Amino acid sequence: MTAASPPTAASAPAPAGRTGTLGLALRQFDYWLTVYRRTWKGSAVSSFVMPLLYLTAMGVGLGGFIDDPDAIERLGGLTYLEYIAPGLLAATVMQNAVFESTYPVMSGIKWNKVFVAMLNTPVVVPALLLANFGYIAFRMTTIAGVFIVVTAVFGLVPSVWAGLLGLLVAVLIGLAHATPVVALSGRLENDAGFAIVFRLGVMPMFLFSGAFFPVSQLPAVFEWLAYVTPLWHGVELTRMLTTGTLEAGMAAVHTGYLLLWLMTGWWLAIKTFSRRLVQ
Amino acid sequence: MVVSRFVPGRKRVGPGIESLTVTFGDRGALIRARGLVKRYGDFEAVRGIDLDVPSGEAFGFLGPNGAGKSSAMRMIACVSPTSSGELTVLGLDPLADGSAIRARIGVCPQEDQLDVELTVRENLTVYGRYFGLSRAECRSRADELLDFVQLTDKANAKVESLSGGMKRRLTIARSLINQPDLLLLDEPTTGLDPQARHLLWDKLFRLRQQGVTLVLTTHYMDEAEQLCDRLVVMNDGRIVAEGSPTALIAQYSTREVTELRFGVGHHEQLGGKVADLAERIEVLPDRLLLYTDDGERATSEVAARGLRPDSVLVRRSTLEDVFLRLTGRSLVD
The missing domain is CATH 3.40.50.300 (P-loop containing nucleotide triphosphate hydrolases)
Incomplete structure (x- = not known):
């Protein structure tokens, strides 16, 4: 070809210079920054204030009413406030992570189609998902961070390490719920399914996965159902950290179970997104 | 109008030009x-x-x-x-x-x-x-x-x-x-x-x-x-x-098209009377299309045969004529 021929491969990257998934995910940083800038204020009450109101009403109000030596013994030596603080943390993270995995994801696929537009660029499905989960992890860090700092002020976090590990576990809980729900959002044709997710998934899990009372209080069937939920494992793991009752074996089981949800969800999300967006 | 300085697509032709050759061979x-x-x-x-x-x-x-x-x-x-x-x-x-x-x-x-x-x-x-x-x-x-x-x-x-x-x-x-x-x-x-x-x-x-x-x-x-x-x-x-576009028009249509409009309902029967004036005719409910290289001539021949259309339009063939010929006039969906 002569110099007169127009394009242009001159400055174009050769295929040899292929960017990896992580690199492609990082290119979406500015996009997610704009998303955070426009949503954090609107979600501040539900993310930061609501959990603390719950904590005050149930931990301080209800707790002060029911705490007696007998009750404390039945909660394994914990006041009700000490008991529900980690539970609320885990349940709040779950709730917010699921929300971030529903409507915003459907919007990217179907409404404003930002994800569709991204895939017209070098961005690939795993990189797109990685960036989205990175954003959700960041959101969970801020939500759990505020919660942990406030509860630490009230003496509910035994050490800095417990707080930092709690933050890490919160992110794990968030992602263990986010990946399968994102995968589901990649399949749904409209947002009607989300109502079912919240009514039959999030709400019952929030209430019955050991955040507010031991699941042994439930009828046997529901008790076992609670053990299957990733949230129960998240609640137990968080409680171990904040109450200083960490036990390696069970901690490994809880972590492993949450990771199992996370990885299965990740795998499914790649599948549903590829089928939906690259077809 | 302000002419933009930006030249999208044009890259600085320079060191990378070899890679162009390599890429496309x-x-x-x-x-x-x-x-x-x-x-x-x-x-x-x-x-x-x-x-x-x-x-x-x-x-x-x-x-x-x-x-x-x-x-x-x-x-x-x-x-x-x-x-x-x-x-x-x-x-x-x-x-x-x-x-x-x-x-x-x-x-x-x-x-x-x-x-x-x-x-x-x-x-x-x-x-x-x-x-x-x-x-x-x-x-x-x-x-x-x-x-x-x-x-x-x-x-x-x-x-x-x-x-x-x-x-x-x-x-x-x-x-x-x-x-x-x-x-x-x-x-x-x-x-x-x-x-x-x-x-x-x-x-x-x-x-x-x-x-x-x-x-x-x-x-x-x-x-x-x-x-x-x-x-x-x-x-x-x-x-x-x-x-x-020009080649397609040359291949699948004629240089010009004469559109004749008579009263609605007459086109079917009049089609036969003018068919020989064009390379191809098309009978539509509201008009007759004569595909010919000389639309004016077709028009005068129509008049010479004593036909009095309500309106006559001689126009260049367009891609639309090609398109409709190739893909038909019926709705696809």
């Missing part, structure tokens, strides 16, 4: 397809098409809705895997190098897919980052492109507030942020008013002059005639004709 075609097929389940949207689009060409896909144009475009854009057949884009295999190919193409999809909550400028800068451009580079290119598509005044407006034509121009500007070698436009002017269409055509024409290879789909014949060096007509997943 002797193939010369930016897009090459052989027996390209796209299946969705049992449905075959594209049924084996062959294409060669050389660098610098403005190439069009014409066809009615459902002809397979968009499916073909999506395969070329590397967002839709081919079902069978061969396809290379920019000398690379979409399956193995989709991401690297997409780095060098610009896509203007049928729907705008803009982020309506961001400003006009942010839509460009955020998008530029996906190509690995630095923030500074994104900003400077965004400004040049806003100038190019005449949206500088709207730079800080939310996309929500833009008119359809402005959104379309912004989408085209966005597709140029990576200075693509190949620009894919899926129905670029559908739904726009004539002013907006002409403005867009002007922009696309400039890009073409600057050497950007354009591939577009359209079902506007005037658009195809204005913009395309060469085009294919698709129908039912296949290519039914291929050539330059």
Whole structure:
């Protein structure tokens, strides 16, 4: 070809210079920054204030009413406030992570189609998902961070390490719920399914996965159902950290179970997104 | 009019020029397809098409809705895997190098897919980052492109507030942020008013002059005639004709068309009386079309036979005549 021929491969990257998934995910940083800038204020009450109101009403109000030596013994030596603080943390993270995995994801696929537009660029499905989960992890860090700092002020976090590990576990809980729900959002044709997710998934899990009372209080069937939920494992793991009752074996089981949800969800999300967006 | 300094698509010809030769070798075609097929389940949207689009060409896909144009475009854009057949884009295999190919193409999809909550400028800068451009580079290119598509005044407006034509121009500007070698436009002017269409055509024409290879789909014949060096007509997943607009008209139509309007209901019976005056006639409910190289002569012959049409129109043959001949007049969907 002569110099007169127009394009242009001159400055174009050769295929040899292929960017990896992580690199492609990082290119979406500015996009997610704009998303955070426009949503954090609107979600501040539900993310930061609501959990603390719950904590005050149930931990301080209800707790002060029911705490007696007998009750404390039945909660394994914990006041009700000490008991529900980690539970609320885990349940709040779950709730917010699921929300971030529903409507915003459907919007990217179907409404404003930002994800569709991204895939017209070098961005690939795993990189797109990685960036989205990175954003959700960041959101969970801020939500759990505020919660942990406030509860630490009230003496509910035994050490800095417990707080930092709690933050890490919160992110794990968030992602263990986010990946399968994102995968589901990649399949749904409209947002009607989300109502079912919240009514039959999030709400019952929030209430019955050991955040507010031991699941042994439930009828046997529901008790076992609670053990299957990733949230129960998240609640137990968080409680171990904040109450200083960490036990390696069970901690490994809880972590492993949450990771199992996370990885299965990740795998499914790649599948549903590829089928939906690259077809 | 202010002529933009920005020259999208034209890169500094320099050290990389060898790599151009290496990349394309002797193939010369930016897009090459052989027996390209796209299946969705049992449905075959594209049924084996062959294409060669050389660098610098403005190439069009014409066809009615459902002809397979968009499916073909999506395969070329590397967002839709081919079902069978061969396809290379920019000398690379979409399956193995989709991401690297997409780095060098610009896509203007049928729907705008803009982020309506961001400003006009942010839509460009955020998008530029996906190509690995630095923030500074994104900003400077965004400004040049806003100038190019005449949206500088709207730079800080939310996309929500833009008119359809402005959104379309912004989408085209966005597709140029990576200075693509190949620009894919899926129905670029559908739904726009004539002013907006002409403005867009002007922009696309400039890009073409600057050497950007354009591939577009359209079902506007005037658009195809204005913009395309060469085009294919698709129908039912296949290519039914291929050539330059003039060549297609020469091959599938005549130089001129005489349109005769008599009273409604008479056309069927009058058709036989004038059939020998043209190479081909077409009887429509509201008029008779005489395809001939000399429309005036046909008109006077009609008069000489004592026929008195209510109105007569002699016009040049257009791509629309070719299109309707090749794809039929019945509605597809």
